[in-house]
Amino acid sequence: MATPKDEILFDHNHDGIDRRGFLRCMAWAGTGTLCVLNGGVPTSYALGRGGEAGVKIPKGELTFVQISDSHMGFDKPANPDVVATFQAAIDKINALPIAPEFILHTGDISHLAKPAQFDNVEQILRSARASQVLYVPGEHDFVGDDGQQFRERFGKGTQGAGWYSFEKQGVHFIGLVNVANLKAGGLGSLGADQLEWLERDVKHLKSSTPLVVFAHIPLWTVYPDWGWGTDDSAQALGYLKRFGSVTVLNGHIHQTMQKVEGNVTFHTACSTAFPQPKPGTAPSPGPMKVPADQLRSLLGVTEVHYKKGQHALAITDSSLG
């Protein structure tokens, strides 16, 4: 497979922040590209359908995958078979030349928080070639019981509505919940308890510790009219300001979007269930119906690679078809 042309995108904010450069790998329909920054020089691995020999990942490097918005139980015209597309996403992950160490699911696991829907997702994930799956909830996972079932299934070791942190290869991961106690007319919400916890959680970390924060609703204001933002995320980001590398991974909007602001890279993933329109291009942010042969090109997974000493994590989006 030909190595695709690599592009370097500069920071758009022109704020004089260190311009090591941010490498963006273009996702090709049907395949993805993994780009690894090695002392500033990118090396790319094409992701194929399992044909490549396994690539050994050196110590001090970490690969994981983000999936999002599986909406198990959804069955409307935009995608009558979310089980098939979710399975296709897992197949895609299993075909990666580098097996991810774990999978992060950034929420809306289920469509209506029904037990059978959660069961279905967990069952399909058992065939994933990753040793661990970690979750944060979406608002659909909190329907009817404010997340009680979600926490029973996925909330071991979490606090409050389901937030937690952990460390892998020197990277500090923080899972946040911004879909609890939503107020009329509001956006996503972290709440005072979680913010206090977050402040304490990062307090004693060295500023050189890379952070990866994951939450369902975007932690930056993408499009407030459609609820695409979090009311109190500024306070959270304030606690993270001093860190040299912060990667924020979100879902909810069912399309990839990226923003770089100083040391913070924000990225949203595709859904594995159905696409949603670009901001303001439709009357509402609901499921977007496309011709059947185009559906999988608008669904996808995201691979993230970290190499010790590198400034930014390499983020690669791959569509399902």
Place this chain on the structure above:
Amino acid sequence: MQRNTCVSVLRAATQMTALAVLGLTLAILAGTASAGENPTGSQITIDNFSFAPATLTVSAGTKVTWVNHDDIPHTVVSEDKATFRSQALDTDEKFSFTFAKPGTYTYFCSIHPKMTAKVVVQ
């Protein structure tokens, strides 16, 4: 809609006394806005992440029914989260609540909280 009804009523009632005209107009306006004297129910439609009408005015004792025509589930929850609170309504599912007491009831969808509307009970 209401304005057209108003005009046609006034044209037809040129021979009536002022009080009678007023009475008839008010009755028709009440009829288009709510269930009228004997509440038989009022409907709110959910579609495109909106409640329509955004403000529904009814008389006390009216049973209001919401129906979801969107292709995504929504809920109907009073702002205080206590007065009324539906389960998640998938496409074509309904929820009803009888408004016994006068007042203004702001409500929202707890899944998509940007969706807000109100019922005014007189």
